[in-house]
Amino acid sequence: MDYRTMDDDEAAEFLAQPLVAVLAIDDPGWSPHVTPVWFHHLPDGNRFQVMTPAKSKKARLQRTGTGELSLSVQTADGATAKYLNMQGSARLLPLSKELLNAMVEKYLPEEFREAYLADPPEDSMFDITPRRITTGVIG
Known part of the structure; x- marks a missing residue:
């Protein structure tokens, strides 16, 4: 098995896919709170949004904690696996229309978009600044 890292262009292409990420945030006194999330990558500013x-619970933990979190995106296709792991800090902000529209375009089939936009379950967003990003391609 071969192992290599992704260059910036390959990582941006990987992150543009409608993949589900795993977000982990510290939950004092317990193990980290881990949850699947949709994400948006802003390659120009090297930021992530969720x-x-x-x-x-993740918003409450972010408000009461350090704001530090991790995000992991991975795929496996036969004998090849790709991943990007990010550790960084997040700010909790009101949900922007730009992010909502970008997420709906990325993750939902066209026939479901209008209904989702009419009454989205989310009203906030994490704006995440990475401190460290690691990538890998195995296979």
Whole structure:
């Protein structure tokens, strides 16, 4: 098995796919809170964004904790696996229309978009600045 890292262009192409990421945030006194999330990557500013309801556990933990979190995106296709792991800090902000529209375009089939946009379950977003990103292609 071969192993290599992704260059910036390959990582941006990988992150543009409608993949589900895993977000982990510290939950003091317990193991980290881990949840699947849709994400948006802003390659120009090297930032990530994740939608969330303001009343969600991950939003509460971000407000009361350090704001530090991790995001992991991975795929496996036969004998080849790709991943990108990111550790960084997040700010909890009101959900922007730009992010909502980008997520709906990325993740939902066209026939479901209008209904989702009319009443989205999310009203907040994490704006995440990476401190460290690691990538890999195995296979």
